[in-house]
Amino acid sequence: MYGESWKIAEEREQRKKPGQIFCDNHEWKLKQKYKTIQRPDKITWIGGTIYRTITPTTHIWLQSIENPDFHVWIEFSGNNAIVKSGIQVRIENQYLKSIMYADSDKCKDCRYFSDYSDACNYILKL
16 A cells, blocks of 8 residues: 555656756746746655655746736646746635636647757747
8 A cells, every 4th residue: 555655656756857857957047037836846855754745736837027917837748848828817815815826728829849948048038
């Protein structure tokens, strides 16, 4: 039973890997123009113990600092980055706070990149 749970956790971590690599190498450049709303998290090692989060996020969701109504969604397929710009976002007020929900299938533009640096440069030009 424990082995199956470990296998599922490892598979989830592997699906996060492309987004983590993208963020590790390019997020610092994007921070000048974008606020990161969601990104794949990493496992944490504390005192020899592995702490995993249960967040299944494999994508990256960015919000423009200059125009907060403009959002970018980055998905990963193999070594390719799929950049969706102008995604539709709805805001709901719940319990004295606003929560944003993104619909990445509804976007103004969708581009495919086989190089993460090219994807980052494209996003910076939006």
